[in-house]
Amino acid sequence: MSMLSNLLADLSSLLFPSGCVVCGGDVSGSMHGICTMCRYSIPLTNFWKTEDNPTKEHFAGIIPLVQASSFFYFSHESQWRMLIHRFKYGGEWRLAESFGRWYGRELRESGLYDDVDVVMPVPLHFIKAIKRGYNQSSYLAESIARELGKPTDRRSVRRHRNNPPQSRSSMGERWANVENLFSVVNPKALSGKHILLVDDVLTTGATLASLASAILASVPDARISIATLAVSRKIDGAK
Numbered sequence: 001m002s003m004l005s006n007l008l009a010d011l012s013s014l015l016f017p018s019g020c021v022v023c024g025g026d027v028s029g030s031m032h033g034i035c036t037m038c039r040y041s042i043p044l045t046n047f048w049k050t051e052d053n054p055t056k057e058h059f060a061g062i063i064p065l066v067q068a069s070s071f072f073y074f075s076h077e078s079q080w081r082m083l084i085h086r087f088k089y090g091g092e093w094r095l096a097e098s099f100g101r102w103y104g105r106e107l108r109e110s111g112l113y114d115d116v117d118v119v120m121p122v123p124l125h126f127i128k129a130i131k132r133g134y135n136q137s138s139y140l141a142e143s144i145a146r147e148l149g150k151p152t153d154r155r156s157v158r159r160h161r162n163n164p165p166q167s168r169s170s171m172g173e174r175w176a177n178v179e180n181l182f183s184v185v186n187p188k189a190l191s192g193k194h195i196l197l198v199d200d201v202l203t204t205g206a207t208l209a210s211l212a213s214a215i216l217a218s219v220p221d222a223r224i225s226i227a228t229l230a231v232s233r234k235i236d237g238a239k
């Protein structure tokens, strides 16, 4: 092992002491909190490499988007669900940061996100943020922004309330539930900007659509793109 890989291994075990978050395996010498096996078997979508992809199509006719992408697929049965769960509820913000760097690098290399001006995490309601202690989408957005060489904006839009529980509601009810969730408090800051909205998981997309439409209603000359870390397998009918 070279000195550099030794150093990376030490750093990795320091940052991710509990082993691979997906399979529990040994993470020494690997990056992003997952073991080398999982690193190579992660079900990446490659959506960020093309303009037309299932994430973008998902919002067609609902929100006009410049680009849209998701990084990897997850299904409720898959172990990759655990990764999302850990960084959403397990306090493992370092995972969000680490995956944000990886995803951000891919977005940069695709060239499709070059003219993004600002990166914005989906705002959490402040009570939820206090309860959880952090906003995982913020860590994700900040790492992506760093890789793209762009600033983040966490202040121009505010969230009024949490989404109500959605598991039993119908699709129509879900969309009605997320109306007026957000308001733009500083439209000037967003005027004329290409804004990349970042969220952890894309399932129905209702929250992201609500955020995008609130921005476009207040800032008609803004342009919107979307990047989510994970996407439900259902999005392209694969499962």
Ligand SMILES: [Zn+2]
Pocket (backbone or CB within 6 Å): 020, 021, 022, 023, 024, 025, 034, 035, 036, 037, 038, 039
């Ligand atoms: Zn693993």
